[in-house]
Amino acid sequence: MRAHEPDRTGVIERDGTEIYYEVHGSGDQTLMLIPPSPITHSRIYKAQIPFLARTNRVVTFDGRGNGRSGRPNQVDEHTRSENIDDILAVLDETESTTSVLVAHCHANWWAVEFASRHPDRVDGLVAIEPGVPYVGLGHPHWSEASATFDDHLDDPSDWSLFNREVISNQHRKWIEFFFDAQLVEPYSTKQFEDAVGWALESTGDVLVAGEEGIEVDSPEREELVKQCREISCPVLVIHGTRDVCQAIDKGRALAELTRGELVELEESGHLALARDPVMVNRAIGDFVERRVKQKMKTTTWTRGLDRPKRALYVSSPIGLGHARRDIAVAKELKKLQPDLHVDWLAQDPVTRVLEAEGETIHPASEWLASESAHFVDRTTEHNLHAFQALREMDEILVNNFMIFQEVIEDGHYDLVIADEAWDIDHFWHENPELKRGAHVWFTDFVGYLPMPSGGEREAFVAADYNAEMIAHIERFPRIRDQALFVGAPDDIVPETFGMDLPKIRDWTEQHFEFPGYITGFTPPDPADVPGIREELGFGPDEQVAVVTVGGSGVGRALLERIIEAYPLAKRHVPGLRMIVVAGPRIDPNSLPAHEGLEVVGYVPRLYRQLSVCDLAIVQGGLTTTMELTAARRPFIYFPLEDHFEQNFHVRHRLDRYGAGRHMEFASSDAEAIADAISSEIGKQVDYGHVETDGAAKAAARIAKLV
């Protein structure tokens, strides 16, 4: 799922070539994001668009030859004039009278020439890692490769892969070499996969035509230098010092010729906009506000001692489990710090729980892109590849971090409590100068673990993510003021972070404190169980099984299979009563009916039913299974396939408590489920004890920080 869907899309046709464009957001100032095509397309700006579109109108398009635009493959269809006319046509079509041009790499040549031809249409230029010929010294590997571009090479490698024959016939080979060379920063697997994927949406022939077309009618040095000097609008150049495509000297020279501002990103490579998105976004946003809009504004600053104590609580929105434990922690914290005001930056469905509890939701919450919807979107049948889903959430995380950072900079918060709010922890380590307030990090698992289905590549990538996290924490111990593991050291999986990396348990014990498990509710006293059952209409000797898949709308496949097992189970357990909770997003009437089977929609305070039932059948999420463990009910759980947390971390913890019966969805047919129901229902359990003071212990540690 994208962090921001376009408000308008369209296609224009120029001389038989379709050009696809998008408009995001609204506002008086238009920004035109020009992709360097055809090697990539507008998705290269995926980390910028949602942020910039919040306060500007953003127009972008897929350049000819890639994305959703046409694939012309003749040299004369890829000239600078054609590309510049595409820009003009998109601006005209979207009624963008004037705009700030934002360009990357060689698209800056088009931008400079556009500004020269149409100065009245340009309010400003943001040149990211610009490549304008004659402007600054380029890398010699380009001129060397260009010399043999048209030759047949027997054994091309490295930069000599920049060759007509290679690009035409072994497109992927060139593309993978090129982007691997560009991503000089460690831990860039996702950016690499993205860039290669976008490039391969086009073909080698189109790319060759593009490489040749841009040079057609190339102007003399003097003319280009004059064009740059004559740019009268404000200019910002952003350039990584380790850019292997466009040498930093080229950015410095363009800034000098245009009297522009220069932001040098030390140690960043050519894809800083993808690899250091927060820094790049802030530089662009600041430039547009300060130099282009020049808007006068009112700001308020409060003297230190006049500030009320404030905390911002950011609760992971993926599922509802965290909301309850976070509310429990916030309540304990307020007991210790009665004058502490807590705001929540939260998303649906967490906001519903918070509202019901009377908590204060920060208004910026409505700008957040939905992480929950992204996970639902990535779930099929009974499968959720949680690690890959998290990786694919990268642009949502950038978007949400930018919002968080604005809130924290405006709000004088003393404390940020981040319960698996990945964006905050990750980007504060990536941009440590942005940290404001004390940071409390909560998690109930440490370490991405590869699923066997992901093969070697996933094992490598998961280890790479873990290595980055370890490097973050060890380099910047000041970012997390308090790191709390929800649970005990024994809950940590006996695995390593990957090849040549530490054991997860050893490392976590060194870097976390352990307040114990935090339940969102107190399990009923055994003496109260008969009374609650009576209230809920459960007979004293009735055998009641409750089936739930949570509220996310995923899980229909599991419900259907359990319903199929119901008549079979009833043969073993006469009088078996089964309550299937479909949740708010699955229509109960769409599920099969049987006598003795009740299918209901949303059940408020479902934990009460779960805490007194005779058997629960659930997915493998931590919160629900631990609620059942704390309430000492027998249960069967089916971890979502490919969900590393449910299959490894949660399962390990439940095994430690001796709780629940694990079943695999794929290998469990209705008969097997029916057998399991009959053997588990009403069983006496001897689970380990689940503590109920975790929230208070966590709050005591947090309270010291404010």
Added chain:
Amino acid sequence: MRAKEADFTGQVVRDGVTLGYEVYGSGDTTVLLMPTWTIIHSRFWKFQIPYLARHYRVITYDGPGNGRSDRITDPVRYRSDEYAADAIAVLDECGVDHVIAVGLSRGASYASVLARNHPERVSGVVLIGAALAIAPPPPERAGIAEHFSKSYPPNPQGWDKYNLAYWHDNYEDFVRFFMGKVFSEPFSTKAFDDSVGWGLETGPHILEAEAANGEGLAADEVLASIECPVLVIHGTDDQIISPEVGRRAAEITGGALISLEGSGHMPLAKDPVRVNYALREFIESVAP
């Protein structure tokens, strides 16, 4: 010891009045830190000068009546037009073409008039705790104009002390009272002691001359005539000039407003870090 000594200290004589000025640092951009009510002198900029001078050329001077300037008793010399003319004389003496003018309290009036009278010499104006008659004064100050020249009550309290006769009878107590109001923030003993000390470098006859200047400035018109960018800074707990003045000044000039929650009349002494950053950011936006 000062955090930064002046790179040049000089005097300029205009119409027979000698004014002491100082130049700090260098650079293409010049910041003129204007005098304010002559009860204090240019040392009140002491937290701004070293920081700004690292990036710009900074000029300060003492207005007539305090510091290293003549103790003039001609009321006319205390009008805003005259302050503006003094400023131009200092700039000419220093060979400076144009400046960003920063004024505190009454200095905001002088800076505004400077910008109006000499738009080609001023590229930006900063108004801090601006003493401009564009909104009502704080309620407890409302009666000053009426009782200023009358006799003061026995055992005067509060703003009763803002009284000509009292100034002459008990100048130091007045200064102490007034600076107490200026520094409404808790824990302000040092700022208070500094300002009282500067106040005692002049005397009641000088303040009397200033008060008699007869200036009836149409402040809203002056503000409306400013063509350059404006930044307004005002404390919400300003006991001397109501924060409403800051809001109006930003409105009339179309300028940016930085509202300092909990700050008093002289945030440059009590919140120097925030004020310094605000000045820097504004100067950069005006003269990048």
